[in-house]
Amino acid sequence: MVIGAGIVIGNIFGFVRVAVTAYYLGTHAKADELAVAISPIDTLNQMLINTMVFAFVPMLMLREGAERAALFRTASRIFAYIFGSLTAIIVLTAPLLIRVLAPGLLPEQHIVAANILRITSLSTLAAGSTAICSALLFTQRRFGPSAFNQAVLNIFTIAGAIFLWKMVGIYGFAIGYTVGAFVQFLVVYFPARGIAGPAAARLESTPWKELLAKPGAFIVFAGLISLNVIVTRAHATEAGSGMAAAFEYCMRCVNVVIAYLVSPVSNSLLPEIARLGAKKRSREAVRIIEKTVLLVAGAAVAACIGGIVLRKPVIALLFERGNFTAESTLMVSGVFLGFAPSIVGWSLLEITSRSLFALNRPWLPLGAAAIPVLFNLVFSAAMRASGYTQPQYIGLGASCGLLLAFIVLLGMAHGLRKRFDGEGPVAGERETELVGAG
Numbered sequence: 001m002v003i004g005a006g007i008v009i010g011n012i013f014g015f016v017r018v019a020v021t022a023y024y025l026g027t028h029a030k031a032d033e034l035a036v037a038i039s040p041i042d043t044l045n046q047m048l049i050n051t052m053v054f055a056f057v058p059m060l061m062l063r064e065g066a067e068r069a070a071l072f073r074t075a076s077r078i079f080a081y082i083f084g085s086l087t088a089i090i091v092l093t094a095p096l097l098i099r100v101l102a103p104g105l106l107p108e109q110h111i112v113a114a115n116i117l118r119i120t121s122l123s124t125l126a127a128g129s130t131a132i133c134s135a136l137l138f139t140q141r142r143f144g145p146s147a148f149n150q151a152v153l154n155i156f157t158i159a160g161a162i163f164l165w166k167m168v169g170i171y172g173f174a175i176g177y178t179v180g181a182f183v184q185f186l187v188v189y190f191p192a193r194g195i196a197g198p199a200a201a202r203l204e205s206t207p208w209k210e211l212l213a214k215p216g217a218f219i220v221f222a223g224l225i226s227l228n229v230i231v232t233r234a235h236a237t238e239a240g241s242g243m244a245a246a247f248e249y250c251m252r253c254v255n256v257v258i259a260y261l262v263s264p265v266s267n268s269l270l271p272e273i274a275r276l277g278a279k280k281r282s283r284e285a286v287r288i289i290e291k292t293v294l295l296v297a298g299a300a301v302a303a304c305i306g307g308i309v310l311r312k313p314v315i316a317l318l319f320e321r322g323n324f325t326a327e328s329t330l331m332v333s334g335v336f337l338g339f340a341p342s343i344v345g346w347s348l349l350e351i352t353s354r355s356l357f358a359l360n361r362p363w364l365p366l367g368a369a370a371i372p373v374l375f376n377l378v379f380s381a382a383m384r385a386s387g388y389t390q391p392q393y394i395g396l397g398a399s400c401g402l403l404l405a406f407i408v409l410l411g412m413a414h415g416l417r418k419r420f421d422g423e424g425p426v427a428g429e430r431e432t433e434l435v436g437a438g
Contacts, residue, residue, distance in 0.1 A: 001294075001340040002130060002144055002147045003143055003147050004141040004264075005147065005149030005150065006143075006146075006148045006150070007147075007150075007260075007263065009148060009149065009151045010149070010150030010151040011076045011256050011259070012151075012159070013150075013151050013154035013158065013364045014150065014154050014252060015156055015252065015256075015318060016158055017154045017157050017158050017161075018248075018249060018252045018318075019244045019318060019319060019321075020158050020161050020162065020321065020404065021034065021161070021173070021250065022319040022320075022323070022324035023321055023322030023323060024161065024165065024170075024234070024322065024323060025170070025245065025323060026203060026242075026245075026322065026323030026324040026325060026328050026385070027203040027242035027245045027249075027324065027327075027328040027331055027332070028241070028242060028245075028323065029106075029109060029241050029242070029427055030112075030170055031244075031245030031248075032102070032237060032241065032242060032243075032244040032245050033105070033106060033109050033112045033113045033170065034116060034170055034173055034174075034245075034246045035233070035244045035247070035248040036098065036101050036102035036105065036233060036237060036244055037098065037101075037114070037117040037174070038111040038112050038116060038117075038120050038122065038173060038174060038177060038235075039248055039251070040101060040151075040230060040233075041117065041119075041120040041121055041124065041177075042120075043226045043229065043230075044124060044126075044127075045107075045123060045124055045127035045128075045181065045306045046127075046150075046228070046353030047219065047222040048083070048124070048127055048131055048219070049127055049128075049130065049134070049149065049221065050113060050131075050218075050222065051131070051215050051217060051218040051219045051222055051435075052058065052079070052128065052131030052132055052134075052135060053131055053134055053135050053138065053146075054218055055215035056075060056131075056132060056135035056136075056176035056215070057135050057139060057287070059071065060072065060135060060136060060139045060429075061139055062337055064131065068136075068139070069195075069196040072088070072132070072135075072192075072196050073196065076129065076132050076133075079126070079128055079129070079132060080128075080129060083124055083125045083127075083128035083129065084125050086124055086125075086378045087122060087125045087127075087411075088122050088435075089436055090117065090118070090121035090124070091118050091121055093387060094114040094115075094117045094121070094197050095111075097117060098110050098114045100119060100234070100368055101230060101233070101234055101268035102233070102234060102237040102244065103234055103235075103238060103239030104236075104238035104239070104240075104244075105237055105316075106295060110180040112170065114408075115171070115293035116135065116170070116171065116173075116174045117213070117318045118210075119174040119178055120177055120178055122178050122181075123177060123178045123180075123181030125146055125181070126178075126182045126184070126185040127183055127184075127185075127191070127331055130146070130149065130181070130184055130185045130188050130189075133146075133185070133209045134146035134149075134192075134321045136161050136192045136196065137188060137191060137192055137195070139189065140198065142191060145187050145191055146188055147214075149184050150287040151250075152180050152184045153177060153180040153181060153184065154180075155180065155321060156177065156180025156182060158171055158176065158178045158181050159176055159179045160172045160173060160174075160175045160176015160177065160195065160254075160376055161173045161176060162178065163169045169178055171351075174405045177293065184421050191280045192431040197379065200290075210234075214275065217242060217357070217362045217366065218357070220369075221336075221353060221357075221362075221365055221366055221369045223314055224370055224372075224373055225346075225350075225369055225372070226350075227402060228372040228373045228376050228398050228402065229251070229375045229398065231376045231377055231380060231397075231398070231399065232247060232339075232376060232380070232394065232395055232398045233247055233248075235376075235380040235384070235397070236335075236394050238383070238384065238389075239389040239390075239391070240389065241279065242263050242328070242395060243331070243332060243335070245389065246328070246331045246332045246334075246335045247316070247335050247339070247394060247395065249319060250332060250335050250336045250340075250395065251339075252275070253307070253314075253315075253318075253336065254339060254340070254343055254346075256304050257307070257343050257347075258343060258346055258347050258350070259297060260419030261296055261300055261303070261343075261347040261351075262347050262350045262354075263352055265292060265296055265351055266351055266355075267355045269288070269351070269354075269355060271323065272285075272288065273285045273288065273355050273358040273359055274358045274359070275290065276288070276359075277358065277359045277360060280361060282416070285359055286357075286359075286413055286414070287417050289351075289352060289355045289356075289412055289413060290410070290413070292351065292415065293348055293351060293352060293410065294356075296347060296351055297344065297348055298347060299345050300343055300347045302341055304340050304341055304343045304344050307336070307340045307343065308337060308340050310335075311333045311336045311337065311340070312329060312330075312333045315329050315332050315333050315336070316329045319332070325412055328358055331391055332391075333393070334390065334391030334392050335391040335394050336395075337391070337392045338391070338392040338393055338395040338396035338399060339393060339394070339395025339396075339398065339399055340395075340399070341363075341396075341399035341400075341403065342395065342398055342399040342402050342403075344403060344406075345372075345399060345400075345401075345402030345404070345405065345406045346401075346402045347370065348407065348410075349365075349369075349402055349406040349409060350374075352365070352409050352410060352413060353409065356413060359391060359402070361416065363414065364409060364412050365409060367412075368405045368406075368408050368409035368412070369403035369405065370402030371401060371404055371408060372398065372402045372404070373401065373428065374401070375400060375401035375404060375405075376398050376401045377398040377426060378397075378399050379396070379397030379400065379401070383397070396419050
C-alpha cells in the first residue's frame with residue numbers, strides 16, 4: 001500500500017511537472033533543449049534505482065546482522081566510486097553526448113542542452129546511493145522513505161522551475177531536479193545508517209562477482225530498453241523543431257500506463273516464479289508466465305486503443321495552456337499515434353523478462369532486449385532516407401521493435417516449457433510423493 005501510494009502521488013506530481021514544462025516551454029526549441037538533456041538522466045537514474053533494489057534486496061536478505069551491514073557498507077563504497085565516475089564522465093563529455101543524443105539541434109541549442117546535462121548529471125551520484133540505502137530499508141520492510149522518491153524529484157523540479165524561472169530561466173528545471181535527488185538521498189540515508197549501525201569490520205573477502213555481475217545483467221537489459229527510447233528521441237530532433245518535446249509529452253502518458261500494467265503484476269508474480277524455480281517446477285512457472293501475459297495483453301491492448309481514440313481531448317485537457325497551443329496538441333497527438341502501440345510490446349516484454357530473470361534465465365531477456373533498438377535504428381534510417389518525417393512515424397519504430405522483441409521472447413519462453421516437459425513439475429511432484437510416503 002505504501003509503494004502503491006508512492007506511485008500514485010509520484011505520477012500526479014509527474015503530470016504537474018509536465019504541465020509546468022508545457023506552460024513555460026510548449027513545443028518550442030527551448031523545450032527540445034530540456035527534453036534531450038534532462039530525460040536521459042531521468043531514465044538513467046530510474047534505471048539505477050530499479051536495478052540496485054532488484055539486485056541487492058535478495059543479496060542482503062540472505063545475510064543477517066553484522067554480515068548484512070558489512071555487505072551494505074562494502075556495496076555503498078564500491079558503487080559510490082562507480083556512480084561518481086559516471087557523473088564525472090557525463091560532465092566532461094556533455095557536448096559530445098548532446099551531439100549524439102540530439103543530432104538535429106542547432107549549434108546554439110547544443111550549448112544550453114550540454115549545460116543542462118551537466119547540472120542534472122550530478123543527481124546520478126545521489127540516485128545510485130539512494131538505491132542502495134533503499135535496498136537495506138526494504139529488508140526491514142521500511143518502504144516509506146523510498147516510496148516517494150519520484151514524488152520528491154517532481155516536486156523539487158516544479159519548485160525550481162517556478163521560483164527560479166525569472167533568474168535562470170530553463171536552468172531552473174535542472175537545478176530543482178538535482179536538488180530533489182540529493183534531498184531524497186538524505187531522506188533514505190539517515191534511517192539506513194541507523195539500521196547499519198556504527199562502522200564495523202569490513203567483509204573479509206569482498207564478493208566482487210556477486211556485487212557486480214548480478215546488477216550488471218539487470219542494468220544491461222534496462223540500458224538496452226532505454227537505448228530504444230534514446231534512438232527515438234534522437235530521430236525526433238531531426239524531424240523538426242519541437243518534435244523531441246512532443247515525444248517527451250507522449251513518454252509521460254505512456255510511462256504512467258506501463259507502470260500500472262507492469263509494477264503490480266510483476267511485484268506479485270516474481271516471488272511465485274522464484275519459488276517455483278527453486279522447487280524445480282520450471283514448466284509450471286513458464287505456464288503461469290504465459291497466462292499472466294495473456295491477461296496483461298488484454299489490458300494493454302484496451303489501453304492502447306483507448307489512448308489512440310481519446311488522445312486529442314486528453315492531451316488538450318492535460319497540457320493546452322500557456323505556451324502549449326492547439327498546434328502543440330496536434331503535434332503531440334500525432335507523435336502519440338505512432339508511439340501508443342509501444343504500450344503493448346513494452347509492458348509485455350517487461351513482465352516476461354522480469355519473470356525469466358526470476359527463473360534464473362537472464363540470457364533470454366538480454367538477447368531479446370537488443371531487438372527493439374536494432375529494429376528502431378534501421379527503421380529510423382529508412383524513414384529519414386524516404387523523407388517520412390511526419391509526427392506519426394517518429395515513435396513507430398520503437399513500438400514495432402518492442403512488439404517484435406516480445407514475440408521472440410515469448411517464443412523462447414514457450415520453448416523452455418517444452419524443454420522442461422517431463423523434468424521440472426514431474427520431478428517435483430514425485431519428490432513430494434516420496435517424502436509424503438516416507
